[in-house]
Amino acid sequence: MNWRVKALWNLAEAFGVIRPVRDQTYPKDPNPEHWKTINGSHVHMDKNGNYDGGAGGKFNGRHHYGPNWRQKAALMNRLTAALHKGIKPQNVVPKATNQGNNGGKSRNGAIINTGKGQNPKPREPSSMxxxxxxxxxxxxxxxxxxxxxxxxxxxAKEIYEVISENPKIANFINKYGVIVDAKPLGGAHxxxxxxxxxxxGKIRITLDQKSHDSIEAAEKRADLYEKSGFKMPCDKAHAPHYTESHELGHxxxxxxxxxxLKNATWVTxxxxxxxxxxxxxxxxKCAKDIDPNTNFRNYKQYLSDYGKTNPREFFAECYANYRCGKANILGKAIGLWIERWNKNV
Ligand SMILES: [Zn+2]
Structure with missing residues (x-):
């Protein structure tokens, strides 16, 4: 960042303009205090009473600026212009790893090389x-x-596979990084x-500590959620990373x-x-290409209730379904879509 960007950045932070979009999994936030109706839309508020990107996703940009939004929007425009001036695009070269150029085909391990021979025997990591x-x-x-x-x-394995098997994702993470951790989220998974x-700023994924304290609890939850139609079908073996797969979708x-959207900013x-x-x-459309019987009118029968919340949750739920061993037509469709996206350079 040059000095101009830096100065504007500090100003924007102080103003509270630069705030990340939050895509949060609300399994069942029963507290009516956390849900407000604004302009006829049901939205989720954080503990400070700010709209935090929950259900509906109807609000963006200036809608929830609150006071001074005009000044904030103007500041944001200046920051964006400065950023575009100050940052030159650079070619991204993936970091060298012992994974080599296998194109992510080694789905089942082959990650760590041990021994010093010509063909060292690879093995999967055995600790966190x-x-x-x-x-x-x-x-x-x-x-x-x-x-x-x-x-x-x-x-960890799920994150590894998703990154290493998708060239475009690997490139992005290599350039910008991603932070993944776990802490108590108080209700969200x-x-x-x-x-x-x-x-x-970096993309950040946080898992709820409580929801991830045992394999058995995760299996039970995934089963219940699937049966109730709240979440997408998930194989027992993949239950521990369902939430992670959903968040990786976001x-x-x-x-x-x-x-x-090369010029996407907060205000746009x-x-x-x-x-x-x-x-x-x-x-x-990909679902239609796979099975002509699927169309824009009947796709919802394959979608979880949570996936119906908004287009972002649609994506995250289809992706979780694709990653969790029981892909239905929507899970297969997003797999095809991602394949096409990776090819389209
Ligand atoms: Zn989500």
Whole structure:
């Protein structure tokens, strides 16, 4: 950052303009105090009474600026202009790792090389520390010290696979980084925060500590949620990382938007919302390509209730379904969509 960007940045932070978008999983926030109706829309508020990106996703940009939004919007425009001036695009070269150029095909491990021979025998990390080291090579800072070790390792593996198997995601994380951790979230299972411009700050995924304290609890929860239609179908073996997969879905959609909306800023976040709608339609089109019987009128029968909340949750839920071993037509569709996205350079 040059001095001009830095100065504006400090000003924007002081004004509270730079705030990340939060995509939070609200399993069932029963406290009516946390839900408010604004302009006819049901929205979720954080503990300070601020709209925090919960259900509906109807509000963006200036709508929840509150007082001084005009000044804030003007400040944001100046910051954006300065950022675009001050930051030169650079070619991104993936960091060298012992993963080499396998294109992410080694789904089942082959991660750590041991021995010194010509063809050292690879093995999968066997501790959280080893996973963190591997993930760091990709630019991901993962800290699961606060959750059950087995659950943490299942989630670390999921993050590893998602990043290493998707060239565009690997490139992005290599350049901008991502932070993943766990802490008590008080009711939510997970949350993903991101700014409307990747240079403003890192994408951050946080898992709820309590929801990730045992494999058995995760299995039970995934089963219950699937049966009630609240969440997408999930195989027992993948239950420990369902929330992570959902949150990684939010991360991926943010990366797609960064790529497509070169000038996306906080105040133009309407574009961001429109883009997520467009992506949703593209995914349903993929479902149609796989099975002509699926269309824009009947796709909802394959979608979880949570996925119906807004286009962002649609993406996250379809992605979780795709990653969790029981992909239905929407899970398969997002898989195809991601394949197409990775090819379209
Ligand atoms: Zn979500």
């Amino acid at each position: 520390g080893e996973w963190a080291t591997e993930l760091k090579k990709y630019g991901a800072d993962v800290n699961f010290s606060k959750i059950n070790d087995k659950v943490g390792m299942a989630n 997970g949350v993903t925060s991101y700014y409307l411009n990747p240079t403003f 991360m991926i959609e943010a990366i797609v938007c960064y790529e497509r 976040s309407k574009e961001f919302k429109q883009e997520t709608n467009k992506i949703k339609r593209e995914i349903i």
